Amino acid sequence: MLSMKTQYAFQALMYMAQQQHNRPVLIAEISEQKLIPIKFLENILLQLRKAGLLESKKGKGGGYYFAKQPADIKLSSVMRLLDGPIALLPCVSLNWYTKCKGCEETCCGLNKVMKDVRDASLAILETSTVADIAGTSLAKTPCI
Amino acid sequence: MLSMKTQYAFQALMYMAQQQHNRPVLIAEISEQKLIPIKFLENILLQLRKAGLLESKKGKGGGYYFAKQPADIKLSSVMRLLDGPIALLPCVSLNWYTKCKGCEETCCGLNKVMKDVRDASLAILETSTVADIAGTSLAKTPCI
DNA sequence: TATAAAGTCTACTAATTAGGTAGACAAATG
DNA sequence: CATTTGTCTACCTAATTAGTAGACTTTATA
Structure with missing residues (x-):
């Protein structure tokens, strides 16, 4: 079976890909909507960013967005x-x-x-x- | 990945199925031939027996043998x-x-x-x- | 330029599972 | 009855998984 980490990653990536707007998506929002413990999700998204799948922006208006196209992941x-x-x-x-x-x-x-x-x-x-x-x-x- | 337990189980079952004679096979023999820690192997074979795949015989001339045909496992x-x-x-x-x-x-x-x-x-x-x-x-x- | 809103980083911790061990015991055979 | 074999109960240790805490940095904007 996939670890919770990977399962959560898929949930998060799906959620992000489904957003219509193209503003960065908040960790907190994903966490709430997908019922993923927020600190755990932070780690996961960070790992995805370091691997080059995601990009992030700090500060107000910040959040996570795709570095690669969802269709390329x-x-x-x-x-x-x-x-x-x-x-x-x-x-x-x-x-x-x-x-x-x-x-x-x-x-x-x-x-x-x-x-x-x-x-x-x-x-x-x-x-x-x-x-x-x-x-x-x-x-x-x-x-x- | 499969756990060591399952990997060892496959090794043991293969070894048993490859024997030409139809005497019971010793735990100790499987352990030596397949480089599996003996006490760990005991547990595994016991579990396979309780599940009805193997049968065993105690005492001299004892050992493990198939309860079901290898072709049916x-x-x-x-x-x-x-x-x-x-x-x-x-x-x-x-x-x-x-x-x-x-x-x-x-x-x-x-x-x-x-x-x-x-x-x-x-x-x-x-x-x-x-x-x-x-x-x-x-x-x-x-x-x- | 202060402040609040975001992500980042280091470092824990608790629970579970994997992998393995010890040793007394029971049964069968000769 | 002695030896050989599997059985059983009960451990133990290390690694991994899942999750948490909290101080820190960056950025937008009022």
Whole structure:
């Protein structure tokens, strides 16, 4: 399961992407609307900013806004940033690969299956973006 | 990522399935061959036995053996048993469903994507078995 | 130029989980 | 009955997760 951190990050990014205006969005506003503990949310947004997904502005009229287009932020990037590997085994991770102790990868049946799972997941997570989950990527039929 | 517990469980199950004889397999033997801390392995095998996957015999000549056929043990069962949910979000879990705080599922884009990821993963994990990963399900070309 | 409204930063802390250990006990076999 | 094996209860430690406190900096604007 995704950590609360990542779950909150997705909620926050969706909320931001759904705003019509293009003023910066307040941490406090996101926190209230999405029921996310404010100090925790601060950390998360800061991390997203440092990774170059968001930008911020201090002082009155400040807040957070997108540094990259929501349509250019893959779900997989957010997950890797906050939760680390997407793969189920270290010997199958693209970004955090380490060899397994007891197993010879080239002939390990588990390795093969877990690679398939990884690829199947990534096929979705690398092509889905914040704009997609926010419902702002297509002409919008408002949600009933 | 899978916990060490689940990773060890897979190693142990593969090892057991690969034995040619049909005598019970010793905890100590699995532990040595697969480099798994023995006391930790005891717990894991016990858990697999209580769940009905394995059976055991005490005393001399004892050890663990399969209660179900390796070909009937899905990877998803082992994972659920030891690690819990396979889904990435609680609102998308088949076996441990809980509603998300801030979101209206029917119109949550994230929910939809994560359902797709779950289904893609399960398509593989529900059809792969211990026999598959042990390489004993087909006529065997020995691994080079 | 003071003040209030924002984000930033460092440093905690509490709870949970992961990973592992110790040792007495029970059952089976020969 | 002695030995070999799994069983059970109860721990323990370290890491991670989730969250909090509070002083600080920057900025707009009155």
